[in-house]
Amino acid sequence: ETTVQKMQTIGSSDFSKHPCFNEESKHRYGRIHLAVAPKCNVQCNFCNRKFDCTNESRPGVTTCVLKPEEALVHLAKIEELTDNLAVVGIAGPGDPFANPEETMATLERVHAQYPEKLLCVSSNGLNIFDYIPRLAKLNVSHVTITVNAVDPEIGASIYEWIVFQKKAYNGIEGAQLLLQRQTEAIRELKRYGIVVKVNTVVIPRVNEHHVPAIAKYVAALGADIQNCIALIPVKGTPFEELYEPSASDMRMVRAKTSIHIKQMKHCARCRADAAGLLGEDINNPDSRRENPQEI
Ligand code: SF4
Ligand code: SF4
Incomplete structure (x- = not known):
């Protein structure tokens, strides 16, 4: 039984329609990201807040942030334009759980109004733990946690600071706390039977050689699938001088990580307000681009 087949049988969720999990369905079923979470509780060295969260995005256009009620209006509009919106x-554009009220209110409304839709959230994992029981109740089908390091020394060079319970942490201490919270979150999500996807931004010279160790670590926690995303160097960030790993660099990374955990290969790095089929965005028709990492 493959991981995807296993996911398809979990709960009432039908993963055969999930464009992020099923390569077959990516051309048939759409997804929409509702940009209701502007704040972030972490500063990643590759992220410029003027752009979307690299968790699920690519640089270029600033996202328009919506209030929960506006997000529902937006969703209704998109729903009219498409007949295949599954997710x-x-x-x-920040972290959903640095904006928990907005995030939970939006999910609750969407679930009440469109009980047949699959719901998902993507987070750095720092502050999700307490919300997991509510996410499970809302039938959130999968959660993405971005894990860029499982060694706090490497983490310290990726995260400038984190803020947890109103206190700021830097360096190794910050990276250690983030890792601890991510670890607890992944375990708890699995205890609730939620599918866990781990995103990892592959950063040349910083964590490129560490990615297999991340794969091994999150697999041991029960994570279902890993999505290795090539860094996009963004101007005005500490990593602006780095280069974007090539398709062959990414193939090498995945050859090593796939020993530990199933790899997702067709992530289109959608923006936080993406809508439509993977690889196209009905909000921004000009931004269509095939994933250079696709193999
Ligand atoms: Fe940016 Fe996301 Fe990192 Fe926050 S967690 S700094 S939004 S990439
Ligand atoms: Fe799916 Fe990746 Fe797009 Fe998120 S960014 S909706 S995981 S394909």
Whole structure:
């Protein structure tokens, strides 16, 4: 039984329609990200807040942030334009659980109004733990946690700071706390039977050689699938001088990580307000682009 087949049988969720999990369905079923979460509780060295969260995005256009009630109006509009919207997700532009009221209110409304839609959230994992029982109740079908390091020394060079319970942490201490919270979150999500996807931003010279260790670590926690995303160097960030790993670099990374955990290969790095089929965005028709990492 493959991981995807296993996911398809979990709960009432039908993963055969999930464009992020099933390559077959990515051309048939759409997804929408509702951009209701502007704030972030972490500062990643590759992220410029003027752009979307790299958890689920690519740089280029600033997202228009919506209030929960506006998000529902937006969703109704998109729903009219498409007949294949299977997944509704919250992925930023900051972190959904740095904006928990907005995130939970939006998910609750969407679930009440469109009980047949699959719901998903994408987070850095720092502050999701307490919301997991509510996410499970809302039938959130999968959660993405972005894990870029499982060694706090490497983490310290990726995260400038984190803020947890109103206190700021830097360096190794911050990276350690983030890792601890991510670890607890992944375990708890699995205890509730929620599918866990781990996103990892592959950063040349910083964590590129560490990605297999991340794969091994999250697999041991029960994570279902990993999505390795090539860094997009963004101007005005500490990593602006780095380069974007090539398709062959990414193939090498995945050859090593796939020993530990199933790999997702067709992530289109959608923006936090993406809508439509993977690889196209009905909000921004000009931004269509095939994933250069696709193999
Ligand atoms: Fe940016 Fe996401 Fe990192 Fe926050 S968690 S700094 S939004 S990439
Ligand atoms: Fe799916 Fe990746 Fe797009 Fe998120 S960014 S909706 S995981 S394909």
